[in-house]
Amino acid sequence: MKIAIASDHAGYALKEELKKLLPELDFQDFGTDDESSVDYPDTGYPAARAVSNGECAKGILICGSGIGMSIIANKVPGIRAALCYYTDFARLARMHNDSNILVLAGRFTTPTYALQIVKTWLNTPFEEGRHKDRLNKIHQGERN
Numbered sequence: 001m002k003i004a005i006a007s008d009h010a011g012y013a014l015k016e017e018l019k020k021l022l023p024e025l026d027f028q029d030f031g032t033d034d035e036s037s038v039d040y041p042d043t044g045y046p047a048a049r050a051v052s053n054g055e056c057a058k059g060i061l062i063c064g065s066g067i068g069m070s071i072i073a074n075k076v077p078g079i080r081a082a083l084c085y086y087t088d089f090a091r092l093a094r095m096h097n098d099s100n101i102l103v104l105a106g107r108f109t110t111p112t113y114a115l116q117i118v119k120t121w122l123n124t125p126f127e128e129g130r131h132k133d134r135l136n137k138i139h140q141g142e143r144n
Contacts, residue, residue, distance in 0.1 A: 001025075002026045002028055002056045002057055003026065003057065003058050003059060003060060004030060004047040004048075004050045004051050004055075004058070004060070005018070005028070005030065005059065005060045005061075006030035006031060006032075006043040006044050006046070006047035006059070006061050006062070007032055007063065007106065008032060008038050008039065008040040008042075008043060008044075008062075008063045008064070008069075008106075009032060009035045009037050009038050010107055011040075011064065011106030012035050012106070013035070014062050014104060014106040014109065014111060014114055015062050017111035018060065018114060021111065021115050028055075030043050030046045030047040030050070031043040040061075040068045040069050041068075041072050044073055045072055045076065047059050047061060047101075048061070048072065048073040048076040051076075051079060051100055052076045057100075058100050058101065058102070058122070059073070059081075059101040059102070060101070060102045060104065060118065061073055061101060061102070061104070062103070063103075064105065064106055065108065066083040066104055067083065069083075069103045070082075070083040070103045073103065077142050078100075078142070079100060079101055080098060080099045080101070080138070081099065081100075081102075082102060082103065084103065084104065084117050085105060085108065085109070086117070087117050087120040090102065090117045090118075090124070091120050091124045093121065094125065095124055095125070095126065096127065097135070102117070102121045
């Protein structure tokens with residue numbers, strides 16, 4: 001499974017740590033390549049589009065607070081990006097919302113805890129059931 005990953009300068013260090021901590025994952029890195037200032041839409045939009053068009057199965061986006069990446073990712077049709085500060089949020093984002101992009105806060109999440117969040121998010125299945133009806137309403141809203 002190919003995973004899109006992207007960050008701005010504030011998320012760069014965490015992005016690189018996650019790539020080292022998860023060598024078994026097939027990441028497609030959309031940048032940034034260092035800690036020089038970069039605007040999060042410049043890296044986040046291409047990564048979100050790669051998930052939306054099926055080039056990547058899922059995505060992980062990282063900026064300073066996670067808020068900016070969440071906003072831009074959720075502008076892309078078909079994306080259900082979830083900003084997760086805790087493992088419980090990651091589990092619920094997958095179980096109830098079938099989140100296809102995980103957003104992390106580079107300035108507020110340690111690599112050790114980020115790893116736990118990512119693993120929880122990747123290993124939690126979507127429950128479907130009543131949650132599928134809600135997702136259908138989201139998709140209908142996107143079409144309107």
